[in-house]
Amino acid sequence: MNMIEKNYLCFEETENGVYRDGSLIRxxxxxxxxxxxxxxxxxxxxxxxxxxxxxxxxSALACTQEKxxxxxxVVDDASTDxxxxxxxxxAKNRLxxxxxxxxxxxxxxxxxxxxxxxARGQYLSYLDSDDRIGERDAFDSSLKxxxxxxxxxxxxxxxxxxIHCKISELEKHMPWLLEIDTHEPTEEIRDPRANExxxxxxKEYSSYEMLTHGYYDALKLMRRDIFSQTGGVVExxxxxxDFGTYLRLTRHGRVIxxxxxxxVYTIHGSNDSFYSDEKAQRLERLHRQFALEEIRKxxxxxEDLSRNCPTEFWVRYNFTPDEIQNGNS
Numbered sequence: 001m002n003m004i005e006k007n008y009l010c011f012e013e014t015e016n017g018v019y020r021d022g023s024l025i026r027x028x029x030x031x032x033x034x035x036x037x038x039x040x041x042x043x044x045x046x047x048x049x050x051x052x053x054x055x056x057x058x059s060a061l062a063c064t065q066e067k068x069x070x071x072x073x074v075v076d077d078a079s080t081d082x083x084x085x086x087x088x089x090x091a092k093n094r095l096x097x098x099x100x101x102x103x104x105x106x107x108x109x110x111x112x113x114x115x116x117x118x119a120r121g122q123y124l125s126y127l128d129s130d131d132r133i134g135e136r137d138a139f140d141s142s143l144k145x146x147x148x149x150x151x152x153x154x155x156x157x158x159x160x161x162x163i164h165c166k167i168s169e170l171e172k173h174m175p176w177l178l179e180i181d182t183h184e185p186t187e188e189i190r191d192p193r194a195n196e197x198x199x200x201x202x203k204e205y206s207s208y209e210m211l212t213h214g215y216y217d218a219l220k221l222m223r224r225d226i227f228s229q230t231g232g233v234v235e236x237x238x239x240x241x242d243f244g245t246y247l248r249l250t251r252h253g254r255v256i257x258x259x260x261x262x263x264v265y266t267i268h269g270s271n272d273s274f275y276s277d278e279k280a281q282r283l284e285r286l287h288r289q290f291a292l293e294e295i296r297k298x299x300x301x302x303e304d305l306s307r308n309c310p311t312e313f314w315v316r317y318n319f320t321p322d323e324i325q326n327g328n329s
Contacts, residue, residue: 072096239283244290251298
């Protein structure tokens with residue numbers, strides 16, 4: 001299977017929805033743009049997170065906006081709980097724009113791409129509906145970092161894991177998390193219900209590290225024009241679409257680490273990243289196919305990979321010289 005790489009994030013706005021690739025996606029709520037300068041568009045996607053969506057958005061509303069305007073675009077993917085009622089009340093705030101889909105997309109990537117199509121900001125960021133922004137100057141500081149470096153396509157912050165579930169669940173679903181250093185965050189993001197905290201420090205991965213295991217969690221700030229040109233979130237990678245997105249972005253520039261605790265990722269035991277064995281195996285096959293196509297897109301040879309990739313790369317993918325050569329011949 002070859003993954004389709006879109007040349008541009010492209011939808012056509014129609015009455016009560018958007019149209020793309022022969023499909024009409026209908027909205028029951030659609031944003032209306034107010035005039036004004038917007039620097040950052042924060043994308044929040046939601047499905048049945050009525051218990052956390054308000055605190056997620058409120059954490060963003062609490063952020064300072066010294067450098068310019070912030071808009072929050074929320075896409076509700078046809079929730080069946082009280083989410084939409086909560087969001088309609090919150091959307092009375094002029095900073096919040098609500099898109100409510102009439103039918104669930106079955107995709108984690110597509111709602112993000114819909115939001116990005118309507119975004120007005122020069123820069124895009126994400127917030128999951130069960131997470132929080134950790135510090136009030138998160139967007140101002142990230143914006144300062146990316147505007148000071150023309151070579152940057154994205155910033156990434158530290159990531160705070162706030163663990164509410166049992167350690168036995170992590171051992172089964174997210175064993176790598178237990179290898180991350182423990183961290184005591186500031187009082188502003190402490191939750192007495194949490195069992196413990198862990199931290200992942202921000203870093204800049206090389207292309208070879210990204211192909212192997214690199215992944216940018218935490219708070220990201222991306223150049224919207226590059227994001228759109230590379231096709232937005234990769235929809236063919238299911239819940240791992242962001243991995244493909246960041247890998248494509250790094251064709252065009254570097255990622256700037258911001259060593260601040262800007263993002264709180266809540267581990268509550270029902271996270272989308274708690275995969276079944278079957279789903280994990282399917283995602284691994286998709287990852288392998290995507291990595292191979294990215295290698296070919298970049299014109300990397302088997303010799304390049306042999307010199308630069310860590311042992312984990314070969315253990316994970318087990319690529320043969322013929323696989324690499326056939327794509328670059």
